[in-house]
Amino acid sequence: MRIIRYLSKDSRPVLAALTSDEKVYPLDQEGFMELIQQANEQNISPLSFVKNMISKSKPISQSIEELSLLVPIVAQEVWASGVTYEQSRDARNYEATDGKLDTTTFYDKVYDAERPEIFFKSTAARTVGPNQEVYIRSDSKWQIPEPELGLIISREGEILGYTIGNDMSCRDIEGENPLYLPQAKMWKHSCSIGPAILLAEAVKDPYDFTIICRIYRHGNLVVEGTASTGQLKRKFEELVSFLIRDNEIFDGTILLTGTCIVPPNKFTLLEGDQIEIEIPSIGVLKNNVKLPNKISVK
Numbered sequence: 100m101r102i103i104r105y106l107s108k109d110s111r112p113v114l115a116a117l118t119s120d121e122k123v124y125p126l127d128q129e130g131f132m133e134l135i136q137q138a139n140e141q142n143i144s145p146l147s148f149v150k151n152m153i154s155k156s157k158p159i160s161q162s163i164e165e166l167s168l169l170v171p172i173v174a175q176e177v178w179a180s181g182v183t184y185e186q187s188r189d190a191r192n193y194e195a196t197d198g199k200l201d202t203t204t205f206y207d208k209v210y211d212a213e214r215p216e217i218f219f220k221s222t223a224a225r226t227v228g229p230n231q232e233v234y235i236r237s238d239s240k241w242q243i244p245e246p247e248l249g250l251i252i253s254r255e256g257e258i259l260g261y262t263i264g265n266d267m268s269c270r271d272i273e274g275e276n277p278l279y280l281p282q283a284k285m286w287k288h289s290c291s292i293g294p295a296i297l298l299a300e301a302v303k304d305p306y307d308f309t310i311i312c313r314i315y316r317h318g319n320l321v322v323e324g325t326a327s328t329g330q331l332k333r334k335f336e337e338l339v340s341f342l343i344r345d346n347e348i349f350d351g352t353i354l355l356t357g358t359c360i361v362p363p364n365k366f367t368l369l370e371g372d373q374i375e376i377e378i379p380s381i382g383v384l385k386n387n388v389k390l391p392n393k394i395s396v397k
C-alpha cells in the first residue's frame with residue numbers, strides 16, 4: 100500500500116491511498132503524519148487503518164498518470180547519509196583526488212567508521228515533488244543526481260515508510276574542499292522526493308529494493324544505472340539512531356540513505372535533461388533539470 104498526494108480539480112491537495120492494482124482512493128486526512136497519528140489512536144497499524152478506510156470508499160476514475168502529483172509528505176527537514184555504498188566512496192575519492200586515486204581519504208575513513216556521515220539536506224521550501232523542476236547551480240560544472248531510498252521517520256525514530264529521493268550534488272564543489280559540502284548539496288530545488296510513500300509494514304525486506312536511474316537528453320537515454328539496497332554497508336536503524344542521537348527531529352522527517360549509482364565521471368547534468376529514478380514497488384520519480392537565472396560568478 101502506497102500513499103500519495105495530488106492536486107484536485109479545484110487545486111486542493113488530497114492525500115490518497117494507491118493500491119497495488121494502481122487504484123487511487125482519496126483519504127480524509129490532510130497529511131501522512133495525521134494518518135499515522137489516527138492509526139495510533141485507534142491502536143491499529145497504519146496499513147490496517149488505510150485498508151479499513153478504503154473498504155468503505157470508491158476509487159477515483161482518473162489513473163495515477165492523469166493526476167497532478169505533489170510531494171507525498173511536506174517534510175520540514177530532509178537529512179541524508181553519505182558514503183554508505185562502495186560506489187559512493189569510490190566516486191568521492193575520485194573527485195577528492197582529482198581523479199588520481201593515489202591516496203586514501205576521509206571518505207575511506209568514514210566508510211569504515213562506526214559513525215556514519217549524516218548531513219542536513221533540505222527544508223520543505225527547497226524540496227520539490229514529482230514532475231517539478233530540479234535546479235542545477237550556476238557555479239558548478241560537474242553536477243549529478245543521486246538516486247536514493249528515503250526513510251520517513253517519526254520523531255522517535257520509527258521507520259514509517261519508504262520513498263524515493265534525489266540528492267542533487269555538485270562533485271566539483273565537494274571535491275575542491277569537503278568544507279564546501281553544504282554548498283555542494285543544498286540550494287533551491289536541490290532535493291526531490293516522491294512519487295509515493297510505501298508503508299513500512301508492506302515491505303518484507305528493505306535490503307531488497309532495486310534502484311534504477313535513467314537520464315535522458317534530447318529524448319535519448321544517456322545514463323542508466325541499477326543497484327540494490329542489498330549493497331548498503333550499514334543498517335537503516337543504525338543511520339536513524341545516529342540522526343536522532345541527542346537531536347530533536349520532526350515527525351515525518353526524511354532521511355536519505357545514500358547513493359549507489361554514480362553517472363560516468365565525464366557526465367554532468369545540463370538544463371533540459373530529464374531524470375527518472377525508479378524503485379519498482381514505490382514508483383518512478385521524474386524531474387526535469389533547469390538552470391534558473393544564471394548569475395555570473397567572478
Ligand code: DO4
Binds near residue numbers: 187356
Ligand atoms: O560525502 C558526501 C556525500 C555523499 C552522498 O551524498 C552519498 O553517498 O549519497
Ligand code: MG
Binds near residue numbers: 266
Ligand atoms: Mg547522497
